[in-house]
Amino acid sequence: xxxxxxxxxAYIEKHRMISGGDVIVAGVSGGADxxxxxxxLRKLAEEIPFRLFxxxxxHGVREDAQEDADYVKRLCEEWNIPFTLKKxxxxxxxxxxxxxxxxxxxxxxxxxxxxxxxxxxxxxIAVAHNRNDRAETMLFHLFRGSGLKGLGSIRPVRERVIxxxxxxxxxxxxxxxxxxxxxxxxxxxxYEDTYTRNKIRHHILAxxxxxxxxxxxxxxxxxxxxxxxxxxxxTKQTILACDRCVIAQEExxxxxxxxxxxxxxxxxxxxxLLRCVExxxxxxxxxxxxxxxxLMELTGKCGSRELILPYNLRACKEYDKxxxxxxxxxxxxxxxxxxxxxxxxxxxxxxxxxxxxxxVSIPGLGKISFQYVPEEAFFYKKGQNIPEKTYTKWxxxxxxxxxxxxxTRKTGDYLTIDNALRKKTVKEYMINEKIPRxxxxxxxxxADGQHIxxxxxxxxxxxxxxxxxxxxxxxxxxKEESDV
Numbered sequence: 242x243x244x245x246x247x248x249x250x251a252y253i254e255k256h257r258m259i260s261g262g263d264v265i266v267a268g269v270s271g272g273a274d275x276x277x278x279x280x281x282l283r284k285l286a287e288e289i290p291f292r293l294f295x296x297x298x299x300h301g302v303r304e305d306a307q308e309d310a311d312y313v314k315r316l317c318e319e320w321n322i323p324f325t326l327k328k329x330x331x332x333x334x335x336x337x338x339x340x341x342x343x344x345x346x347x348x349x350x351x352x353x354x355x356x357x358x359x360x361x362x363x364x365x366i367a368v369a370h371n372r373n374d375r376a377e378t379m380l381f382h383l384f385r386g387s388g389l390k391g392l393g394s395i396r397p398v399r400e401r402v403i404x405x406x407x408x409x410x411x412x413x414x415x416x417x418x419x420x421x422x423x424x425x426x427x428x429x430x431x432y433e434d435t436y437t438r439n440k441i442r443h444h445i446l447a448x449x450x451x452x453x454x455x456x457x458x459x460x461x462x463x464x465x466x467x468x469x470x471x472x473x474x475x476t477k478q479t480i481l482a483c484d485r486c487v488i489a490q491e492e493x494x495x496x497x498x499x500x501x502x503x504x505x506x507x508x509x510x511x512x513x514l515l516r517c518v519e520x521x522x523x524x525x526x527x528x529x530x531x532x533x534x535x536l537m538e539l540t541g542k543c544g545s546r547e548l549i550l551p552y553n554l555r556a557c558k559e560y561d562k563x564x565x566x567x568x569x570x571x572x573x574x575x576x577x578x579x580x581x582x583x584x585x586x587x588x589x590x591x592x593x594x595x596x597x598x599x600x601v602s603i604p605g606l607g608k609i610s611f612q613y614v615p616e617e618a619f620f621y622k623k624g625q626n627i628p629e630k631t632y633t634k635w636x637x638x639x640x641x642x643x644x645x646x647x648x649t650r651k652t653g654d655y656l657t658i659d660n661a662l663r664k665k666t667v668k669e670y671m672i673n674e675k676i677p678r679x680x681x682x683x684x685x686x687x688a689d690g691q692h693i694x695x696x697x698x699x700x701x702x703x704x705x706x707x708x709x710x711x712x713x714x715x716x717x718x719x720k721e722e723s724d725v
Contacts, residue, residue, distance in 0.1 A: 245409065245417040249281045250288075252408040256397040263291040264364035265403075266357045268350060269316075270297065271309040271426035274369035276316070277414045278406050280423065282367065283320055294323045294364075296357050298350045300331040302342075309426040327353035343438070358401065370395050370404045373411045376461035377441045379468075386530065388515075393469030410458055479512040486513055493521060494566035499540055502563070511537060521567050522552040539563070547678065559677035566679070592648040593685075597638075597715065603647050603685050606697055607719055611645075613638070614714040634695055636705040638715040643690045650686060656693045656702035667693055674699060687717070 253259055267282060269275040279295065286293050297313045299306050310326055317324035335345035354366045375395045382391035397407050406414065418425060449457035482505050489496035495517045502510060514536045518528050532550055539548050539558050548556040557564045593601050598612040614635070654667040671681045676699075687695040695701045695717070707714055 245277075245413060246281055246284060248408055249405050250285060252397070253285070253403075253405050256403075258367075258398060258403040258405060259285070259289055259291055259365070261290045264294070264361040265291055265367050266294045266296055266354055266361070266364050267367040268298070268354055268369070269295045269313050270369075270428070271313045271316075272369075272428055273414050273418055273425045274371055274406060274411070276423060276425040277409075277417055278367060278369040279316070279320075279322075280417075280421070281405065283322065292361075294325070294357060294361070296325045296327060296353055298353045299326060299328040300346055300349070301329060302331050303428070309428075312424075312426055325357060327356070329353070364401070366402045368402060368404055369406050371406045371409050371411055371414060372462040373442070373446070373458050375407060375465050376446060376458045377438050379461055379465040380441050380445060381438060388530070389468055389472040389475065392465065393472045394465040396469060475509075475512060479509060479516050482509050482513055483516060487517065488562070490520070494564065495521060497563040497565075499558075499561050499563055502540065507537075510540075517565055518550065518554065521565055522550075522554055536563075557678050559679065562677065564677075564679060592646045595645040595647065595687075597645070600720070601647065605683065606647075606685060609647075610716075610718050610720050612716050612718075614716045632719040634701055634717045635707050636694060636701070636715045636717065637707050637711045638713040639711070640705050641689045641694070641715070645694070646688055647685045648688055649682060649684065650693075651691065653691050654686070654688070654693050655691065656696070656700075657704040659703055662704055667696070670696070670699075 259265060265282060267275070267279055269279050282293055295313065295317050297310050299310050314324050314326065329349045331342060331346050331349060334340070334349055335342050338345065338348075340348070351366075358364045358366065379392055379394040382394065385391075395404065395407065397404055446458055446461070454460060486497050486501045486505065487495060488498045497513070497517065502513065505513065511533050514533050515528065518532075518536075522528060528551060535548055536550075536556055539556055540563055542558060547558070550556060552567070554565060554567055557566070593603060595601055595611055598610075600608060600610045602608050650667050650671075652668075655664045656667065656670065657663065658665045658670075667686070668681075671684075676684070685697065686693045687697070689705075692704070693702055694705050
């Protein structure tokens, strides 16, 4: 049937699937679809100079599977096409990887194709999905719950995978083979209702085609094409919106400016969140609509909040930012109340003990010296205020009862905030000062037990301030600022 060949050739040209000099690795099972595809590609190779190879995967499931492999091998020998047979144990692979037989078979086939690609630079994989497959896949995703990408179903081109027959219905393929008097293999599992897609094929699409609309498969396929185009357009708009909203992007962390984010349409907001999550997590399929809705709710809350998502992904709202980052190890859901020892901080954030006199180096601060200042040498006089110096602080050393150390915060840390010596937890103080949560985890505090003497860059505890009764004075001076 020349009409089928012209239709497929036009579809290949429309989607720029094959060019001169390409190497095409065709996955051929021996079924009607793949035999039709191989026939068309063989003829097309006479017009476009590309090299054609065949890979057949023996799944090790059906008793007659070897007959299919032998048939494809004979066909390739007749047509002078290089042939590779790959034998796998699908059921064993499915059990070991906790996959459905369908998914295990798909993964093993593409692994076999990729192995063949490794031998050929710039090669492409040709698979024989048709219009019925696209309709079945769209309905499968619709019933499971899916966004535009899933409803767009099978694409004509995905990275190095091409699908030349996606423009044909199954009945066109069978008519083509019948007219050319070409035989093909019959996979008995295609007629069983074991697999979900078979149920959609035999009971839903077949009924729709017979009792609702004669062209049901074509219409569902057309809808999938429209949705795929819509998804492509929205993806482009989402990328532009991310350029406006995303202020930091790393392999395991993304920060979003919430003021700019809220200027976007609510649909684009959700797409921004989904795209940012996708770039950190390994798979999209476990990120559901509920997760994105939870993130949307998080962006609207006041103050600092957090949310734990699949793949150990933490979302932190820190006032004007939303930060998504991947945890290296599982952290407790207690978040703010997690003890410092259980938090996943880098090794450089270990406690640093202080000796007086002495000098220490603190990450993020620099070199800090500690020394006594004799009372008679101190400039403080009764009735005078001690000057506020960024790089030098003075404390009443006699009020310090424990070994001083620089460390990050712990649950229960506090400081005194006024002359009445009222206490405030460090957590509460940092929230009031709008210090981002991730930054709170990394600020070094000068601690006397759980009483915090000094939060560098912010304030000292009122309790340790020098007054007219102070006998021994501790001077803490930043001598060399850190580059960190």
